């Protein structure tokens with residue numbers, strides 16, 4: 045069907061109110077809630093009341109149709125195909141256990157809107173096989189577990205939601221525990237809107253709640269602009285070259301401000317040429333004066349003066365943005381990338397970042413302690429970094445001894461069924477410890493893993509609802525990139541990882 049004759053425009057799904065008679069305090073409450081949600085900018089309304097009799101449902105439906113007359117906002121009814129015409133609704137939303145969409149289309153004819161719930165890839169596959177023109181939009185969910193669908197155990201999360209949205213030829217909305225705080229991640233995931241129940245019906249001021257949702261949606265970027273402030277690696281595996289690849293591989297638009305040029309290859313770093321401070325400022329000022337920045341990653345800072353300068357921007361124009369600080373000190377080859385007297389200046393940046401991502405040697409230097417040898421040391425050092433002022437800490441265990449990761453299995457870690465050696469990282473956020481594990485891959489090609497991980501974190505944060513989900517997805521992507529590293533043939537030392545492993549079809 046061409047867009048000109050589409051029955052459902054993507055923009056109509058932006059803020060989709062699904063009513064809940066109980067949360068609204070009865071049928072009168074529903075009508076009043078819809079009236080106020082309309083004033084707040086709701087773009088679509090669905091009457092949902094699984095417990096009402098048909099008579100009650102029609103009575104309420106007719107009142108809502110009356111409220112919506114002339115507003116341009118369509119009215120959809122949940123489930124009850126046989127009441128669409130009597131209410132004068134624009135269409136119906138059916139779920140997997142309701143009337144099949146093809147049958148609903150046969151009953152309602154060619155003009156009605158039909159929405160259809162999809163909760164996984166298999167259901168989307170089946171939906172793609174329906175005759176053209178059967179349905180008009182998809183409700184994708186549950187995004188997270190909710191009270192209105194207690195039986196629905198398996199929340200999608202943003203990565204799976206984004207995959208479903210990308211594959212859908214129909215406009216889509218996300219449903220299931222959605223709030224205005226999810227608007228940015230949902231819009232970046234590629235869905236066309238947010239379907240909400242509690243976020244409007246469960247509030248004292250449905251108009252203000254709806255306005256918050258519509259404004260958050262309007263404000264949110266479709267594609268995040270992510271900035272790396274880091275050094276150059278001419279061999280392309282680390283530094284800004286890795287950062288731009290990691291941003292691109294993870295769905296963000298990449299930008300970079302150079303702090304230093306290095307002469308380096310896969311075998312080592314032969315020289316470092318710091319960029320003059322004023323020129324670092326000039327680069328930053330040109331970004332800030334022109335481009336909306338959605339997240340920042342900081343890599344090689346080379347000197348204390350450069351670290352101080354970057355700190356001014358973190359406290360200034362970037363103060364409200366997600367910031368990942370990779371306290372780069374030593375390259376995989378063992379060469380220094382930060383002046384010996386600059387550790388204090390990097391330490392001073394810790395409270396200005398949301399997450400710092402030291403490897404084991406860097407954690408040790410920041411804490412002035414011996415390098416962690418066991419997983420317990422690593423967890424202890426992560427806690428100490430929080431005590432030392434870091435807001436969030438992601439300590440990378442790539443340098444842990446094989447024995448340490450094999451024997452110290454952490455119960456509850458996602459891969460505790462994996463049999464071989466693990467690559468284990470520890471994340472501490474808001475006082476909570478999260479152990480992230482992945483299979484350890486036997487390869488020499490790990491040049492730039494740290495740069496790439498911190499960049500994936502910065503790229504994904506605007507597309508995810510929190511740092512924990514961000515970290516899990518970033519690590520999963522990184523593991524794939526390390527696993528595919530040997531397909532590249534770059535240099536005779538520690539070669540780069542394959543940033544585009546999931547995109548290049550070989």
Ligand SMILES: Nc1ncnc2c1ncn2[C@@H]1O[C@H](COP(=O)(O)OP(=O)(O)O)[C@@H](O)[C@H]1O
Nearest residue numbers: 403440441442443467468469483484485493494
């Ligand atoms: N051989 C490997 N197999 C799987 N994951 C690895 C491997 N080496 C490192 N990692 C992971 O890569 C990330 C970067 O870790 P690390 O090598 O410690 O940092 P850096 O590159 O800064 O030295 C971490 O998530 C770590 O667990």
Ligand SMILES: Cc1ncc(COP(=O)(O)O)c(N)n1
Nearest residue numbers: 275282283375492493494495
């Ligand atoms: C310019 C530059 N920045 C950072 C690194 C660290 O690399 P890794 O990601 O392996 O820690 C590097 N080798 N070169």
Ligand SMILES: [Mg+2]
Nearest residue numbers: 372403494495
């Ligand atoms: Mg590193």
